[in-house]
Every structure is written in C-alpha cells, then in structure tokens.
Amino acid sequence: MYFLLNEKSFPENVFNFYRSMRIFNQAIIHTFRQNLYKQKFSPQRLNPGWQRSFHLKFWS
Secondary structure, rough: OHHHHOOOOHHHHHHHHHHHHHHHHHHHHHHHHHHHHHOOOOOHOOOOOOHHHHHHHHHE
C-alpha cells in the first residue's frame, strides 16, 4: 500500500492501479460473456443430434 500512498507520485500510482484493475476486469467480463454466448448458442442446444447427422453424412 505504500506504493499507492507515497507522496511523491501519488496520482500516477493511483491512476495506474485503477487502469490495470479496469483492464483485468474487462478481460474477465469478456471471457465470461464469451462462455455465456457459447452456452446459449451451442450447436448441441440449437440442433440436438447434429453430431449423429454429421456422422451419417460423412462416414456412412
């Protein structure tokens, strides 16, 4: 915490800390949304049995 509170470069340190936390959180939210999208629009959910039809099309 001293690195945030040392009087010489207080504003820059706080700004850098805030910016890094923001970037980190954005990355987490991005992956979370990606996973939600994959779950919502997964081929298994939209068309159950697609693996079997694919198999029959190409390996029968």
